[in-house]
Structure formats: structure tokens, C-alpha cells
Amino acid sequence: EKILSVENISKKYISETNTVVALKNVSFDLFAGEMLSVMGTSGSGKSTLLHVLGALDAPDGGVIRLKGVIQDNIFNEPAASVYRSNTVGFVFQNYNLLKDLTVEENIALPLILQGMEHSVRVKEMLETVGLMKWKKHRPIQLSGGQQQRVAIARALITTPPIVLADEPTGNLDYNTSIEILKFLTLAKDKMKQSIILVTHDPMVAAYADRVLFFHDGEIVDNYACSPFENNT
Numbered sequence: 717e718k719i720l721s722v723e724n725i726s727k728k729y730i731s732e733t734n735t736v737v738a739l740k741n742v743s744f745d746l747f748a749g750e751m752l753s754v755m756g757t758s759g760s761g762k763s764t765l766l767h768v769l770g771a772l773d774a775p776d777g778g779v780i781r782l783k784g785v786i787q788d789n790i791f792n793e794p795a796a797s798v799y800r801s802n803t804v805g806f807v808f809q810n811y812n813l814l815k816d817l818t819v820e821e822n823i824a825l826p827l828i829l830q831g832m833e834h835s836v837r838v839k840e841m842l843e844t845v846g847l848m849k850w851k852k853h854r855p856i857q858l859s860g861g862q863q864q865r866v867a868i869a870r871a872l873i874t875t876p877p878i879v880l881a882d883e884p885t886g887n888l889d890y891n892t893s894i895e896i897l898k899f900l901t902l903a904k905d906k907m908k909q910s911i912i913l914v915t916h917d918p919m920v921a922a923y924a925d926r927v928l929f930f931h932d933g934e935i936v937d938n939y940a941c942s943p944f945e946n947n948t
């Protein structure tokens with residue numbers, strides 16, 4: 717099943733001194749249960765792409781379809797907030813945890829913000845990422861890998877169809893990176909969630925079903941790592 721279609725997305729940053737083309741007619745499809753990794757040199761548009769797909773930043777042109785339906789409103793409130801809480805989960809390189817909240821409060825946050833019951837789900841997520849014993853700790857008391865596990869649990873707690881991960885292993889060592897990738901792989905295999913993973917690391921990209929290579933805001937190469945059934 718095709719979850720997301722990205723069609724001719726373009727984005728420029730214009731300042732008084734210059735214009736930067738961050739995305740140039742970017743098009744690709746994302747299927748349910750697919751992990752897509754995005755590679756490319758610094759400045760090639762990877763973060764801009766994730767910001768657009770997360771409705772954090774509006775493109776200048778192009779279309780995003782969710783299950784075939786054009787999302788023409790997601791860059792304006794209130795639709796943007798609804799899209800961000802129902803459709804996408806975010807994972808960042810720097811974890812972006814709230815330092816004054818405990819592990820369990822950080823994980824519960826998306827459900828708390830939606831006014832939903834959360835105790836059962838938080839427990840499940842704490843078990844999934846192996847942090848039950850740390851639930852009353854604050855982020856500063858945890859290792860980088862543990863903090864990223866909290867961030868992943870927070871991103872997955874609402875089971876969003878799409879997970880956007882921007883260099884999630886960028887600050888982690890090899891073994892910890894593998895651990896983090898295992899949780900993303902589990903989400904895709906068990907829940908058919910789709911993952912877009914920005915990374916510089918070929919070892920990390922190799923976990924994906926497909927790799928898109930960006931250069932100067934364009935997709936310049938597209939490599940299938942696994943015989944993913946929906947790859948057409």
C-alpha cells in the first residue's frame with residue numbers, strides 16, 4: 717500500500733543576499749512498512765525534506781498525497797497540528813527530550829497533548845525500549861542511547877503511519893546505533909509503519925529497504941537494498 721506520494725516538491729530559501737534552492741522537483745513514493753533512507757552531502761536538502769514532510773515548513777511547490785489524498789492544507793493551522801500529531805512521529809539527532817520531565821512523562825507527552833488515556837501505552841513502550849527501571853529518571857541521568865530510546869518510544873506511542881528520523885544515530889556508537897535501528901525495524905515489520913531515515917552512515921542506510929541519494933536538492937540516485945514487495 718502506498719502511504720505517501722511526494723510529487724515535484726520544491727523549496728527555496730530567499731534572503732537579501734542570495735537564494736538557495738534546497739529542494740528541486742523532488743518526487744518519490746513511500747509504502748506501508750517500508751524503511752527509506754535518505755543520504756547526501758551536507759546541504760543537499762535532507763533536513764528540509766523532513767521538515768516539509770513533517771509539515772514544519774511549507775514547500776514552494778509540489779504536492780504531498782497521503783494514501784492518495786492530496787494534503788493541500790497541512791502547512792496551515794489547525795490542519796498542520798492535526799497532521800503532526802496523527803500522521804508523523806519525529807526522532808532527532810539530539811533527542812529533543814524535555815529535560816524537566818521524567819522518562820515516562822516524555823514518552824506519554826503525545827497522548828497527554830491529545831487528552832488521551834496513556835498509562836497502558838506508556839507501560840508497553842517502556843517495556844519495548846527496555847526502560848522500565850528508568851521511568852522516573854530525567855533525561856540528563858541517561859546515556860545518549862537511552863535518551864534516544866525515550867525519543868523513539870515518544871515518537872511511536874501514537875503508532876503514526878510515518879516516522880521521520882533525522883540522523884537518529886548521529887551521536888551514538890556502533891552498537892547503540894544498531895539497537896536504535898532495531899526499534900525502527902520492529903515498528904516497520906510489526907506495525908507496518910513507514911520510516912524515513914536521514915543518515916550519513918552507510919552502515920545505517922543499509923538497514924533500509926531503499927536509499928535515496930540527494931545532491932543539491934535533487935534525488936540523484938535511488939538504490940533498492942532489499943527486494944521490497946511494493947518497489948515498482
Ligand code: ADP
Nearest residue numbers: 729736737738757758759760761762763764765
Ligand atoms: P542537509 O540536511 O542535507 O544538510 P538542509 O536541508 O539543511 O540540508 O539544507 C539545504 C540547503 O538549504 C543548504 O544550502 C542550507 O544552507 C539551506 N538552508 C537550510 N535551512 C535554511 C534556512 N532556514 N535559511 C536559509 N537557508 C537554509
